[in-house]
Amino acid sequence: MIRVLIVDDEALVRSGLRMILEVADDIEVVAEAETGVEAVAAVARHWPQVVLMDVRMPRMDGVTALREINRLPNPPKVVMLTTFDRDEYVYGALRAKAVGFLLKDTAPRDLIAAVRTVAEGSAMLSPAVTKRMLDAFAGQQASDIRVARERLAVLTDRERHVVRAVARGLSNGEIARELAMSETTVKSHVSRSLTKLGLANRVQIALLVRDAGEG
DSSP: OEEEEEEOSOHHHHHHHHHHHTTSTTEEEEEEESSHHHHHHHHHHHOOSEEEEESSOSSSOHHHHHHHHHTSSSOOEEEEEEOOSSOTTHHHHHHTTOOEEEETTOOHHHHHHHHHHHHTTOOBOOHHHHHHHHHHTHHHHGGGHHHHHHHHTTSOHHHHHHHHHHHTTOOHHHHHHHHTOOHHHHHHHHHHHHHHHTOOSHHHHHHHHHHTTOO
């Protein structure tokens, strides 16, 4: 059973998310929280595997709460909820190691699939969401092009092809078909690339590739 904590300052949003998730027989909503402060306390109390957390909240925003949660032993996977309406918190959340983002109007089946994906240890990277996110922050990342390209230079040519595909939101299977390699090989390239680049997940790969102007 996947244990989930829902964090949002709007009761209606929390209720809607709970109703969607509890349809799945392998997901259990163990608690809800209204603020970032409550979220950190709820994680310590209930030890969920996945946290769905609003980016904007009173008392403590989602980015600050994410950093606090990641200081706990064996922290859960945190997926940020957002509307992406010029949200100034999103880039900070990525740097704070959020494993993914979901729009608040995400379709129910996609929400459930995202929770399962994250619980299995993968980052949740949707092509549509990623494009909107990266486009929104293209301007402020422009000054980092040189540094980003220097970081990517540690990768082999093959690894670079793979990370570019990751940045486009392709799954391992799709990358394997596109680059004519096995899915196991793709996973190996992604894993090695994350280690070489000092990154936590596929979302951060997408940001770095975009910083380098290669996305």
